[in-house]
Amino acid sequence: MKRRDFFRNTSLATAGVAISPMLISANTPSQKQIDDLKKQAKNIIFLVSDGMSIGTLTMADLFLQRKYNKGSVWMENYKNGRFKRAMMDTASASSLVTDSAAGGSAWGGGVRVPNGSLNMSASGEAFEPILQKFKKAGKKVGCVTTVPITHATPASFCVTKKSRSLQPEIAEEYLKLKFDVMMGGGEEYFHPLKREDKRDLFAAFSENGFDVARNKSELKEFLSSENPLLGVFHESALPYTVDQSSDKKLQQLVPTIAEMTRIAIDKMKSNEDGFVLQVEGGKVDWAAHANDTGGLIYDQAAFDEAIQVALDFAEGRDDTLIIVTTDHGNGNPGLFYGKNADEQFDRIQTFKHSNDWILKGVTKDTTINQLIEIVEFAQGYNLSQEDAKTIIEHYGKLAEDDLTNDYKLPFEKLARIQKEYTSVGFGDMHHSADFVELAAFGPGSELLPPFVENVFLHNMMLQACGVASE
Secondary structure (H helix, E strand, C coil): CCCCHHHHHHHHHHHHHCCCCCCCCCCCCCCHHHHHCCCCCEEEEEEEEECCHHHHHHHHHHHHHHCCCCCCCHHHHCCCCCCCCEECCCCCCCCCCCHHHHHHHHCCCCCCCCCCCCCCCCCCCEEECCCHHHCCCCCEEEEEEEEECCCCCHHHCCCCCCCCCHHHHHHHHHHCCCCCCEEEECCCHHCCCCCCCCHHHHHHHCCCCEEEEHHHHHHHCCCCCCCEEECCCCCHHHHHHHHCCHHHHHHHCCCCHHHHHHHHHHHHHCCCCEEEEEEEEEHHHHHHHHHHCCCCCCCHHHHHHHHHHHHHHCCCCCEEEEEEECCCCCCEEEEEECCCEEEEEEHHCCCCCCCCHHCCCCCCCHHHHHHHHHHHHHHCCCCHHHHHHHHHHHCCCCCCCHHHCCHHHHHHHHHHHHHHHHHHEECCEEEEECEEEEEECCCCCCCCCCCEEEEEHHHHHHHHHHHCCC
Protein backbone atom coordinates (compact mmCIF):
# COMPACT_ATOMS: atom_id res chain seq x y z
CA MET A 1 0.00 0.00 0.00
CA LYS A 2 1.27 3.46 -0.88
CA ARG A 3 1.91 5.85 2.00
CA ARG A 4 -0.75 8.33 0.82
CA ASP A 5 -3.30 5.54 0.50
CA PHE A 6 -2.53 4.30 4.00
CA PHE A 7 -3.36 7.69 5.49
CA ARG A 8 -6.38 8.14 3.23
CA ASN A 9 -7.91 4.78 4.06
CA THR A 10 -7.30 4.52 7.80
CA SER A 11 -8.93 6.09 10.82
CA LEU A 12 -6.07 8.60 10.95
CA ALA A 13 -7.67 10.50 8.12
CA THR A 14 -10.96 10.68 9.95
CA ALA A 15 -9.20 11.65 13.15
CA GLY A 16 -7.35 14.37 11.30
CA VAL A 17 -10.51 16.18 10.29
CA ALA A 18 -12.27 15.47 13.57
CA ILE A 19 -9.66 17.01 15.86
CA SER A 20 -11.19 19.81 17.86
CA PRO A 21 -9.52 23.20 17.52
CA MET A 22 -9.63 23.29 21.32
CA LEU A 23 -7.03 20.51 21.40
CA ILE A 24 -4.39 22.42 19.46
CA SER A 25 -4.26 26.03 20.58
CA ALA A 26 -3.26 29.11 18.71
CA ASN A 27 -1.32 31.69 20.68
CA THR A 28 -4.48 33.25 22.04
CA PRO A 29 -7.91 32.02 23.16
CA SER A 30 -10.46 31.82 20.36
CA GLN A 31 -13.33 34.27 20.08
CA LYS A 32 -15.73 31.45 20.87
CA GLN A 33 -13.87 30.69 24.09
CA ILE A 34 -14.00 34.37 25.04
CA ASP A 35 -17.71 34.57 24.22
CA ASP A 36 -18.35 31.48 26.34
CA LEU A 37 -16.64 32.93 29.42
CA LYS A 38 -19.11 32.65 32.26
CA LYS A 39 -17.50 35.44 34.26
CA GLN A 40 -14.49 37.69 34.01
CA ALA A 41 -11.73 37.45 36.56
CA LYS A 42 -11.09 40.46 38.78
CA ASN A 43 -7.85 39.08 40.22
CA ILE A 44 -5.08 36.79 38.95
CA ILE A 45 -2.55 34.89 41.04
CA PHE A 46 0.13 33.40 38.77
CA LEU A 47 2.30 30.87 40.59
CA VAL A 48 5.56 29.64 39.04
CA SER A 49 7.73 26.86 40.41
CA ASP A 50 10.76 27.86 38.40
CA GLY A 51 12.64 25.00 36.73
CA MET A 52 10.22 22.31 37.90
CA SER A 53 10.58 19.04 36.02
CA ILE A 54 7.75 16.55 36.50
CA GLY A 55 10.06 14.50 38.73
CA THR A 56 10.27 17.42 41.14
CA LEU A 57 6.49 17.64 41.45
CA THR A 58 6.27 13.86 41.82
CA MET A 59 8.92 13.62 44.54
CA ALA A 60 7.48 16.53 46.52
CA ASP A 61 4.08 14.84 46.45
CA LEU A 62 5.57 11.50 47.55
CA PHE A 63 7.61 13.25 50.25
CA LEU A 64 4.51 14.96 51.66
CA GLN A 65 2.44 11.79 51.48
CA ARG A 66 5.01 9.74 53.35
CA LYS A 67 5.92 12.41 55.92
CA TYR A 68 2.51 13.94 56.61
CA ASN A 69 0.11 11.37 55.14
CA LYS A 70 -1.21 14.07 52.81
CA GLY A 71 -0.22 14.77 49.23
CA SER A 72 0.65 18.09 47.68
CA VAL A 73 -2.00 20.74 47.07
CA TRP A 74 -1.10 20.76 43.39
CA MET A 75 -1.61 17.02 42.91
CA GLU A 76 -4.67 16.84 45.16
CA ASN A 77 -6.37 19.45 42.99
CA TYR A 78 -5.57 17.37 39.95
CA LYS A 79 -7.10 14.35 41.64
CA ASN A 80 -10.28 16.10 42.77
CA GLY A 81 -10.75 17.77 39.39
CA ARG A 82 -10.71 21.37 40.60
CA PHE A 83 -7.62 22.25 38.60
CA LYS A 84 -7.99 22.32 34.85
CA ARG A 85 -4.86 20.62 33.54
CA ALA A 86 -2.80 21.24 30.42
CA MET A 87 0.72 20.82 29.10
CA MET A 88 2.89 23.63 27.80
CA ASP A 89 5.65 23.98 25.21
CA THR A 90 8.32 26.21 26.77
CA ALA A 91 10.62 26.98 23.81
CA SER A 92 12.11 30.44 23.26
CA ALA A 93 12.76 32.35 20.03
CA SER A 94 16.36 31.16 19.98
CA SER A 95 16.18 27.61 21.29
CA LEU A 96 14.00 24.62 22.08
CA VAL A 97 15.49 24.93 25.57
CA THR A 98 14.50 28.23 27.14
CA ASP A 99 16.04 30.16 29.97
CA SER A 100 13.94 31.88 32.62
CA ALA A 101 14.15 35.31 30.98
CA ALA A 102 12.72 34.16 27.67
CA GLY A 103 10.36 31.72 29.37
CA GLY A 104 8.93 34.45 31.59
CA SER A 105 8.83 36.93 28.72
CA ALA A 106 6.56 34.61 26.73
CA TRP A 107 4.02 35.13 29.51
CA GLY A 108 5.05 38.69 30.29
CA GLY A 109 5.18 40.18 26.81
CA GLY A 110 3.21 37.61 24.83
CA VAL A 111 6.01 37.04 22.32
CA ARG A 112 8.85 34.54 22.25
CA VAL A 113 12.20 36.31 22.60
CA PRO A 114 15.80 35.03 22.56
CA ASN A 115 17.26 33.46 25.67
CA GLY A 116 18.64 36.08 28.02
CA SER A 117 16.26 38.82 26.88
CA LEU A 118 13.42 40.37 28.83
CA ASN A 119 10.50 41.22 26.53
CA MET A 120 12.79 42.32 23.69
CA SER A 121 13.34 40.69 20.31
CA ALA A 122 16.72 40.05 18.70
CA SER A 123 16.17 43.15 16.55
CA GLY A 124 15.47 45.32 19.59
CA GLU A 125 11.68 45.47 19.34
CA ALA A 126 10.20 45.94 22.82
CA PHE A 127 7.03 44.30 24.11
CA GLU A 128 5.06 45.88 26.94
CA PRO A 129 5.15 43.65 30.05
CA ILE A 130 1.86 42.37 31.37
CA LEU A 131 1.99 43.99 34.81
CA GLN A 132 2.40 47.38 33.15
CA LYS A 133 -0.74 46.62 31.13
CA PHE A 134 -2.69 45.60 34.20
CA LYS A 135 -1.46 48.62 36.16
CA LYS A 136 -2.78 50.89 33.40
CA ALA A 137 -6.10 49.08 33.65
CA GLY A 138 -6.38 50.12 37.29
CA LYS A 139 -5.28 46.92 38.99
CA LYS A 140 -2.77 46.66 41.78
CA VAL A 141 0.20 44.52 40.76
CA GLY A 142 3.15 42.82 42.36
CA CYS A 143 5.67 40.00 42.53
CA VAL A 144 6.87 37.65 45.26
CA THR A 145 9.92 35.41 44.83
CA THR A 146 12.49 33.39 46.75
CA VAL A 147 15.35 34.68 44.57
CA PRO A 148 16.37 38.31 43.91
CA ILE A 149 13.29 40.36 43.08
CA THR A 150 15.29 41.67 40.09
CA HIS A 151 15.81 38.14 38.77
CA ALA A 152 14.55 36.95 35.39
CA THR A 153 11.09 35.62 36.22
CA PRO A 154 9.70 38.55 38.24
CA ALA A 155 11.46 40.98 35.88
CA SER A 156 9.79 39.33 32.88
CA PHE A 157 6.37 40.52 34.10
CA CYS A 158 7.65 44.02 34.84
CA VAL A 159 10.33 45.41 32.52
CA THR A 160 11.83 45.37 29.04
CA LYS A 161 15.59 44.85 28.89
CA LYS A 162 18.03 43.52 26.33
CA SER A 163 19.69 41.37 28.99
CA ARG A 164 18.50 39.75 32.20
CA SER A 165 21.93 40.45 33.67
CA LEU A 166 21.13 44.15 34.09
CA GLN A 167 19.78 43.62 37.59
CA PRO A 168 21.06 46.93 39.04
CA GLU A 169 19.15 48.74 36.26
CA ILE A 170 16.09 46.57 36.81
CA ALA A 171 16.06 47.63 40.47
CA GLU A 172 16.04 51.27 39.34
CA GLU A 173 13.25 50.51 36.89
CA TYR A 174 11.10 49.18 39.72
CA LEU A 175 11.44 52.53 41.45
CA LYS A 176 10.00 54.28 38.39
CA LEU A 177 7.21 51.75 37.89
CA LYS A 178 6.02 52.04 41.50
CA PHE A 179 4.31 48.68 41.52
CA ASP A 180 2.35 47.88 44.66
CA VAL A 181 4.19 44.89 46.17
CA MET A 182 7.68 43.59 45.36
CA MET A 183 9.19 41.06 47.75
CA GLY A 184 12.12 38.64 47.61
CA GLY A 185 15.90 38.74 47.87
CA GLY A 186 18.53 40.81 46.07
CA GLU A 187 19.92 43.28 48.61
CA GLU A 188 23.08 43.50 46.50
CA TYR A 189 21.13 45.46 43.85
CA PHE A 190 19.70 48.02 46.30
CA HIS A 191 22.41 48.57 48.93
CA PRO A 192 24.84 51.48 48.35
CA LEU A 193 27.83 49.46 49.57
CA LYS A 194 27.10 46.67 47.11
CA ARG A 195 26.08 48.57 43.99
CA GLU A 196 28.88 49.73 41.70
CA ASP A 197 27.37 53.22 41.43
CA LYS A 198 27.02 53.41 45.26
CA ARG A 199 23.42 54.57 44.89
CA ASP A 200 21.22 53.89 47.93
CA LEU A 201 18.09 52.51 46.34
CA PHE A 202 16.58 51.63 49.70
CA ALA A 203 16.63 55.32 50.57
CA ALA A 204 15.33 56.23 47.10
CA PHE A 205 12.36 53.90 47.46
CA SER A 206 11.56 55.31 50.92
CA GLU A 207 11.79 58.88 49.59
CA ASN A 208 9.36 57.97 46.83
CA GLY A 209 6.64 56.75 49.17
CA PHE A 210 7.47 53.06 49.51
CA ASP A 211 7.46 51.12 52.73
CA VAL A 212 10.82 49.31 52.76
CA ALA A 213 11.12 46.10 54.79
CA ARG A 214 14.40 44.24 55.16
CA ASN A 215 13.36 41.60 57.67
CA LYS A 216 10.25 39.88 58.94
CA SER A 217 9.75 42.27 61.87
CA GLU A 218 9.86 45.35 59.65
CA LEU A 219 7.44 43.64 57.26
CA LYS A 220 4.87 43.24 60.04
CA GLU A 221 4.99 46.99 60.72
CA PHE A 222 3.64 47.71 57.25
CA LEU A 223 0.76 45.22 57.08
CA SER A 224 -1.93 47.89 57.40
CA SER A 225 -0.14 50.55 55.35
CA GLU A 226 -1.57 51.60 51.99
CA ASN A 227 1.84 52.57 50.60
CA PRO A 228 3.55 50.44 47.96
CA LEU A 229 5.86 47.86 49.54
CA LEU A 230 9.43 46.81 48.76
CA GLY A 231 10.62 43.82 50.77
CA VAL A 232 14.23 42.63 50.34
CA PHE A 233 15.18 39.96 52.85
CA HIS A 234 18.57 38.58 51.84
CA GLU A 235 21.72 39.60 49.98
CA SER A 236 20.99 37.28 47.05
CA ALA A 237 18.35 34.55 47.02
CA LEU A 238 16.46 33.63 50.17
CA PRO A 239 17.75 30.59 52.10
CA TYR A 240 16.65 27.12 51.09
CA THR A 241 13.59 26.01 53.03
CA VAL A 242 15.37 22.98 54.49
CA ASP A 243 18.11 25.23 55.89
CA GLN A 244 15.70 27.85 57.21
CA SER A 245 13.61 25.15 58.91
CA SER A 246 16.67 24.26 61.02
CA ASP A 247 17.73 27.83 61.81
CA LYS A 248 15.65 29.85 64.30
CA LYS A 249 17.42 33.09 63.43
CA LEU A 250 16.52 32.73 59.75
CA GLN A 251 12.95 31.91 60.70
CA GLN A 252 12.76 35.18 62.64
CA LEU A 253 14.33 37.27 59.88
CA VAL A 254 13.11 35.85 56.57
CA PRO A 255 9.47 35.32 55.58
CA THR A 256 8.49 32.12 53.77
CA ILE A 257 7.04 32.17 50.27
CA ALA A 258 3.62 31.36 51.74
CA GLU A 259 3.87 34.25 54.20
CA MET A 260 4.92 36.69 51.47
CA THR A 261 2.07 35.47 49.25
CA ARG A 262 -0.49 35.99 52.02
CA ILE A 263 0.79 39.48 52.79
CA ALA A 264 0.87 40.48 49.11
CA ILE A 265 -2.74 39.37 48.65
CA ASP A 266 -3.87 41.13 51.82
CA LYS A 267 -2.24 44.39 50.74
CA MET A 268 -3.84 44.38 47.29
CA LYS A 269 -7.21 42.65 47.72
CA SER A 270 -9.20 45.76 48.64
CA ASN A 271 -8.55 47.47 45.31
CA GLU A 272 -11.84 48.01 43.53
CA ASP A 273 -10.41 46.96 40.16
CA GLY A 274 -8.60 43.92 41.54
CA PHE A 275 -4.98 42.82 41.46
CA VAL A 276 -2.48 40.62 39.62
CA LEU A 277 0.27 38.86 41.56
CA GLN A 278 3.14 36.70 40.34
CA VAL A 279 4.53 34.23 42.91
CA GLU A 280 7.80 32.49 42.04
CA GLY A 281 9.42 29.55 43.79
CA GLY A 282 12.75 30.52 42.28
CA LYS A 283 14.96 28.39 44.52
CA VAL A 284 13.42 25.25 43.01
CA ASP A 285 15.34 26.11 39.85
CA TRP A 286 18.55 26.89 41.75
CA ALA A 287 18.35 23.55 43.57
CA ALA A 288 17.79 21.70 40.29
CA HIS A 289 20.86 23.37 38.77
CA ALA A 290 22.86 22.25 41.81
CA ASN A 291 21.34 18.74 41.85
CA ASP A 292 20.51 19.52 45.49
CA THR A 293 17.89 16.97 46.53
CA GLY A 294 17.01 18.45 49.92
CA GLY A 295 16.96 22.00 48.60
CA LEU A 296 14.74 20.91 45.71
CA ILE A 297 12.10 18.88 47.51
CA TYR A 298 11.70 21.15 50.53
CA ASP A 299 11.41 24.27 48.35
CA GLN A 300 8.84 22.59 46.11
CA ALA A 301 6.88 21.70 49.25
CA ALA A 302 7.14 25.34 50.42
CA PHE A 303 5.87 26.51 47.02
CA ASP A 304 2.94 24.14 47.48
CA GLU A 305 2.02 26.02 50.65
CA ALA A 306 1.83 29.22 48.60
CA ILE A 307 -0.62 27.48 46.25
CA GLN A 308 -2.79 26.76 49.28
CA VAL A 309 -2.67 30.42 50.33
CA ALA A 310 -3.87 31.43 46.87
CA LEU A 311 -6.67 28.85 46.93
CA ASP A 312 -7.76 29.89 50.42
CA PHE A 313 -8.23 33.40 49.07
CA ALA A 314 -9.91 32.40 45.81
CA GLU A 315 -12.32 29.75 47.04
CA GLY A 316 -15.89 30.99 47.31
CA ARG A 317 -15.14 34.34 45.63
CA ASP A 318 -15.63 33.40 41.98
CA ASP A 319 -13.53 36.38 40.88
CA THR A 320 -9.94 35.09 41.02
CA LEU A 321 -8.08 33.16 38.34
CA ILE A 322 -5.22 31.03 39.65
CA ILE A 323 -2.57 29.72 37.25
CA VAL A 324 0.04 27.24 38.50
CA THR A 325 2.93 26.20 36.27
CA THR A 326 6.67 26.28 35.59
CA ASP A 327 8.73 28.04 32.94
CA HIS A 328 10.80 24.97 31.98
CA GLY A 329 12.15 21.71 33.31
CA ASN A 330 15.54 21.51 34.97
CA GLY A 331 17.79 18.59 35.83
CA ASN A 332 15.09 15.95 35.20
CA PRO A 333 15.38 14.47 38.71
CA GLY A 334 13.60 11.36 39.89
CA LEU A 335 13.32 8.61 42.46
CA PHE A 336 14.90 5.54 40.93
CA TYR A 337 14.50 1.80 41.34
CA GLY A 338 16.47 -0.08 43.96
CA LYS A 339 16.05 -2.69 46.68
CA ASN A 340 15.73 -0.06 49.42
CA ALA A 341 14.41 2.85 47.35
CA ASP A 342 11.48 3.61 49.68
CA GLU A 343 13.56 3.59 52.85
CA GLN A 344 16.33 5.61 51.26
CA PHE A 345 13.88 8.20 49.92
CA ASP A 346 12.41 8.52 53.41
CA ARG A 347 15.80 9.70 54.69
CA ILE A 348 15.03 13.06 53.12
CA GLN A 349 12.28 13.57 55.70
CA THR A 350 14.90 14.10 58.42
CA PHE A 351 17.28 16.34 56.45
CA LYS A 352 18.35 19.41 58.40
CA HIS A 353 20.34 21.04 55.63
CA SER A 354 20.86 21.24 51.88
CA ASN A 355 23.90 20.20 49.88
CA ASP A 356 24.47 23.93 49.43
CA TRP A 357 24.86 24.33 53.21
CA ILE A 358 27.25 21.36 53.36
CA LEU A 359 29.54 22.40 50.51
CA LYS A 360 29.72 26.06 51.48
CA GLY A 361 30.82 25.01 54.95
CA VAL A 362 33.75 22.98 53.67
CA THR A 363 37.17 24.61 53.41
CA LYS A 364 40.54 23.51 52.09
CA ASP A 365 41.39 22.54 55.69
CA THR A 366 38.36 20.28 56.22
CA THR A 367 39.40 16.66 56.78
CA ILE A 368 37.73 13.51 55.50
CA ASN A 369 36.42 12.61 58.95
CA GLN A 370 35.12 16.14 59.52
CA LEU A 371 33.19 16.00 56.24
CA ILE A 372 31.66 12.66 57.27
CA GLU A 373 30.51 14.29 60.53
CA ILE A 374 29.10 17.34 58.70
CA VAL A 375 27.05 15.20 56.31
CA GLU A 376 25.80 12.93 59.11
CA PHE A 377 24.62 15.99 61.07
CA ALA A 378 23.04 17.67 58.05
CA GLN A 379 21.42 14.69 56.34
CA GLY A 380 21.57 11.71 58.64
CA TYR A 381 23.72 9.20 56.77
CA ASN A 382 27.40 8.28 56.91
CA LEU A 383 29.52 8.84 53.85
CA SER A 384 32.13 6.20 53.20
CA GLN A 385 35.76 7.22 53.56
CA GLU A 386 36.15 6.85 49.81
CA ASP A 387 33.16 9.10 49.02
CA ALA A 388 34.31 11.74 51.48
CA LYS A 389 37.80 11.60 49.99
CA THR A 390 36.37 12.35 46.53
CA ILE A 391 34.84 15.58 47.82
CA ILE A 392 37.86 16.64 49.87
CA GLU A 393 40.22 16.06 46.94
CA HIS A 394 38.06 18.35 44.81
CA TYR A 395 38.55 21.18 47.32
CA GLY A 396 42.28 20.53 47.33
CA LYS A 397 42.42 21.48 43.65
CA LEU A 398 40.52 24.76 44.04
CA ALA A 399 42.07 28.19 44.19
CA GLU A 400 41.10 30.27 47.23
CA ASP A 401 38.75 32.45 45.17
CA ASP A 402 36.97 29.37 43.85
CA LEU A 403 35.58 28.58 47.30
CA THR A 404 33.01 31.35 46.86
CA ASN A 405 32.15 30.38 43.27
CA ASP A 406 29.17 28.00 43.16
CA TYR A 407 30.18 26.79 39.71
CA LYS A 408 33.48 25.49 41.07
CA LEU A 409 32.06 23.55 44.02
CA PRO A 410 31.47 19.79 43.72
CA PHE A 411 27.66 19.85 43.62
CA GLU A 412 27.44 17.24 40.88
CA LYS A 413 29.88 14.91 42.62
CA LEU A 414 28.00 15.14 45.91
CA ALA A 415 24.67 14.51 44.15
CA ARG A 416 26.00 11.35 42.52
CA ILE A 417 27.30 10.12 45.86
CA GLN A 418 24.06 11.10 47.59
CA LYS A 419 22.01 9.00 45.17
CA GLU A 420 23.44 5.89 46.84
CA TYR A 421 21.81 7.03 50.10
CA THR A 422 18.51 8.56 48.85
CA SER A 423 17.81 6.81 45.50
CA VAL A 424 17.26 10.26 43.96
CA GLY A 425 19.19 10.98 40.79
CA PHE A 426 19.46 13.76 38.22
CA GLY A 427 19.81 13.64 34.45
CA ASP A 428 21.77 16.87 34.13
CA MET A 429 22.44 20.27 35.75
CA HIS A 430 20.69 22.37 33.11
CA HIS A 431 17.29 23.29 31.77
CA SER A 432 15.39 20.83 29.60
CA ALA A 433 13.01 21.15 26.65
CA ASP A 434 10.33 19.03 28.34
CA PHE A 435 6.70 19.98 27.96
CA VAL A 436 5.60 21.04 31.44
CA GLU A 437 2.62 21.00 33.78
CA LEU A 438 0.08 23.82 33.68
CA ALA A 439 -3.01 24.18 35.86
CA ALA A 440 -5.78 26.76 36.17
CA PHE A 441 -8.63 27.38 38.61
CA GLY A 442 -11.41 29.94 38.71
CA PRO A 443 -12.99 32.30 36.18
CA GLY A 444 -11.01 32.25 32.93
CA SER A 445 -9.73 28.71 33.42
CA GLU A 446 -12.17 27.56 30.74
CA LEU A 447 -9.99 29.41 28.21
CA LEU A 448 -7.22 26.85 28.72
CA PRO A 449 -6.99 24.06 26.10
CA PRO A 450 -5.12 20.80 26.80
CA PHE A 451 -1.89 21.93 25.12
CA VAL A 452 -0.48 25.44 24.67
CA GLU A 453 2.65 27.31 23.78
CA ASN A 454 3.93 29.47 26.61
CA VAL A 455 2.89 32.71 24.89
CA PHE A 456 -0.76 31.64 25.15
CA LEU A 457 -0.90 32.55 28.83
CA HIS A 458 -0.25 36.24 28.17
CA ASN A 459 -3.41 36.68 26.14
CA MET A 460 -5.36 34.27 28.31
CA MET A 461 -4.73 36.44 31.38
CA LEU A 462 -5.66 39.66 29.58
CA GLN A 463 -8.82 38.22 28.11
CA ALA A 464 -9.83 36.51 31.34
CA CYS A 465 -9.90 39.99 32.91
CA GLY A 466 -11.38 41.79 29.91
CA VAL A 467 -8.23 43.87 29.41
CA ALA A 468 -7.37 44.77 25.81
CA SER A 469 -4.24 43.07 24.51
CA GLU A 470 -3.15 46.15 22.60
